[in-house]
Amino acid sequence: MIVNNEEKTLALLLGLSYSAFTQDADDADRLYDRLEQQDNTALTTLTDLDKRQDPHVLSVLGFIYEFGVSVPKNIQQAIDYYQQACALGGNYGCYNARYFYQYGVGVAG
Structure with missing residues (x-):
């Protein structure tokens, strides 16, 4: 199989992108701790990390506000973070956003 320079460059960029997302998730977990x-x-x-639009970071922020981890509990803020995570393909964010709507918690019924 012959791989040209464009394919090598694309593979390298994809690898770097994946490692950046993995790093953000690890950073989010350490910051949560x-x-x-x-x-x-x-x-x-952690809030600065959310600007990178990583679904895991956004889900961690949602969890923090849902349960009031070292911040005042804010269900609406939690839902907002979960919805952002869901829009980016984060399954945890989708599951949690759906829960709030399914059970009418913090949303207009």
């Missing part, structure tokens, strides 16, 4: 330990700078850093 820090937030549980009352490290308030972790929330700021």
